Amino acid sequence: MKDKGRSIAEVSVRGMIVKRLPRKLDIMEGENAAFCVETREAVEGICWNRNGQELQESSRTVLKSFGRTHLLVLVHVTREEAGVISFAVGESQTSSQLRVKCVKRDPPSSPVAARMSTEHSNAALLTWCPAPDVHHRPASSYVLERQELSSSEWVHCLTTDLASLVEVLGDSVPCEADYRFRVCAVNKYGRSGPVEFPGSVHLVPAARLERGLQDARVRDGEDAHFSLELSASVRGAWFLNGTRLGDDEGASGRYCVQHCKTEHSLLIRGARREESGAQVTFVSGSIRDSATLQVQEAPVRVVSSNEDAAHAYMAGQRVLLWCELSRADAPVRWYRDGLELEASESLVLEREGPRCRLLLPCARPQDTAEFVCDAGGDSAFYNITVAEAPVRVVGSNEDAAHAYTAGQRVLLWCELSRADAPVRWYRDGLELEASESLVLEREGPRCRLLLPCARPQDTAEFVCDAGGDSAFYNITVAGWCPPGSETVAGQPLLLECDVSPPDAPVRWLKDGEPVVPDEALALQSEGCTRRLMIRSVGLSDAGTFTCDAGEAAASFAVAVSGELGLGLGVCPCTRLC
Missing domain, CATH: 2.60.40.10 (Immunoglobulins)
Known part of the structure; x- marks a missing residue:
């Protein structure tokens, strides 16, 4: 044309499809792609294809028809699903080029202009600005972290969608400490590098008393333990009768002060009797709690004794039982088979400071019993056994010459160690009994056998048997x-x-x-x-x-x-x- 203009003419061919597919469809990866076709009338036998392959209904492929309208929806399109989408009914067909664009997966850039203000007591005002390229790499949120100066660990503090300012109060931290902070930007593709706020701030949580002090009741010399629990980890001080116990009290000192998270404890080693009634107080800010130390007299203990020694005695021996108590003024009682004993001529009770003694100067068999030294809270037990001393022949005429002539008088004698000991006389192993020709006499510990008129048949071995000991006599009688x-x-x-x-x-x-x-x-x-x-x-x-x-x-x-x-x-x- 002379004016170099252009004209576009649309030539339509009458067919079954009234509304056709667009020539191309651009969509971002992960989005849903929808295709719509309208036919001249409701028809059956339609077919959707992608790159020449027929599409079937599935969880990610939706096929619907409403009268003359026919829909295809591809859910969460991927790059692999790009290609030619076509619709066909009878001899009519329409197609569209599906193009899938890749999404940029870049994490956001780090925030800038991080500042901290500590003008308000027990609070920190934190401000920052988004990165300059926030429009190309947007952040969905910002994460704030805190760190105790004495620790190397960063802990999550809060997450915010606003890129402006955040105020951190003392109530939001778990324990009293010096803190520093850092912030980073986050989106679904990652997080930026952290940016630290300059400086630090001392924050103290508002603590409450969760578990208070309890009165401690201990015995003299025992350790006393006091503890309480707060709702937050804050510092505090301990006082004993108004005197502060220094923080430098070590684990080896008499007072051991400990602080573990929200629990505070005080250990008093070896509580003394004179400290009974002392006031123990804990103070932290507005929190003040007290308890009383009650020290009771320690129970008496038997610290040593001779109860483990062998207590087997012979009649007449001296028996000494002793035990040493933990306290010199402690009362003590002695028992024999459960009956309390009192001093007498045959039983002596002695006391010298903490040492107690029971003495039997001359033990008797009837003294066999269980003796107990009872100090109240502790006792010592002694199992005493007293046996009769074995009878011994302390004198006799067995070594004399015992050669006799028939008709002579024969006298055999032996003296025993105990006057009441039984004795038997034997002749060549046969026990003898008194008769006209044999006289048996007893006078205290002395025993006698008398043959008034010896006969040759009296020649034999005579024995005076006292049980544990015997005397032997070889008698010869000649006619x-x-x-x-x-x-x-x-x-x-x-x-x-x-x-x-x-x-x-x-x-x-x-x-x-x-x-x-x-x-x-x-x-x-x-x-x-x-x-x-x-x-x-x-x-x-x-x-x-x-x-x-x-x-x-x-x-x-x-x-x-x-x-x-x-x-x-x-x-x-x-x-x-």
């Missing part, structure tokens, strides 16, 4: 026979002669050879009498025995028969002067 008569083998033989003066020396000979005494043959001297005794005569003992006194001598012809008889020995009594 008389005329010279030249025979002595029966196995029976004792006694040869006897008198000499003058009484100390005259003699020799015994047999068939001219000196006689050597041994276990079977004994030589005895008693005053003027000299004896040769053979306990059991054998055939080899036959011969001539001579008692040689130098200027005088006496001979005995001994014949031994092998037949066992009454056992009469040869005993001519000859005087050598």
Whole structure:
């Protein structure tokens, strides 16, 4: 055209589709894409395609028809779903180019112009500005964090949608401390780097008393513990009867002051009796709470005793029981099998400061019992056993010569260690009883056995048995026979002669050879009498025995028969002067 103008003519072809799809549709990734087609009349057999593939109804693909209107909705479109969307009915078709644009996933930039004002007491006014590129990288919110100067940990404080100012009050912090703050911008793609506010502020929470002090009741020497809990962690001070306990009280001191989060505690080590009634007070700001220390007298304890020693005694021994108490003025009682004891001649009770003693000077078997030293709150127990002392033979004539001639008087005696001890007499193992020919006597601790007229058959071993001890007597009784008569083998033989003066020396000979005494043959001297005794005569003992006194001598012809008889020995009594 001459004026170089342009004209656009739209040529429409009459068909089933009245309203067609747009040539292209631009949409952001993640949004929903909607397509609408209108037909000349309500029809069936429509078909939606994407890049030549038929679309089916699903959770992310919505297909709807309302009379002549037909809809396709793609939910949360992804970049992979871009392409040609077409609608076809019969021979009519319309299509659209779906283009999906990527969303920028950049986190916001850091805020700027961060400032802190501490003009108001116990508060911090924080201000900042959004980043200059906030329009390209918008922030959805701002996160404020706090940090105690004594800690390296940052803790979330609050989140706000306003980029202007925030006031942090002391009530919003958990404990009293010096704090600093920082802020960062946040959107769904991330968060910016933090920006710290210059300086710091001291904040104190408004605490309430959650759990108050309780009175402490302890015994003398025990530790007393006081504690309380506040609603916030704040500092405080402890006072004892109005005197402040310094913060420098260490764990090793007598007063131990501790603060852990919201709990404050005071430990008084080794409370003293004179501190009973003391006032313990805790002060923190407007909070003031008090309690009373009650110190009771410590219970008496048995600190040492001889209760673990062996307490087995013999009658007559000395028994000493003792225990030492924790307090010298503590009362004490002694018991025997549950009955309280009092001092007497046979029982002595002594006290020397904290040491208590019970003394039995001479224990008796009836003293066997359980003794108790009772100090009230503590006791010592002693199991005492007293046994009778074993009977002993303290004297006897068992070592004397017990060679007798028939008709002589035989006296055996022994003296016991206890006068009331029972005793039994035995002859060759058989217990003896008193008779006309055997007398048993007892006079206190001395026991006697008397044979008024000994007989050869009384030759035997006699025993005085006192239970734990015994005395043994080997008795030999020889009979008389005329010279030249025979002595029966196995029976004792006694040869006897008198000499003058009484100390005259003699020799015994047999068939001219000196006689050597041994276990079977004994030589005895008693005053003027000299004896040769053979306990059991054998055939080899036959011969001539001579008692040689130098200027005088006496001979005995001994014949031994092998037949066992009454056992009469040869005993001519000859005087050598």
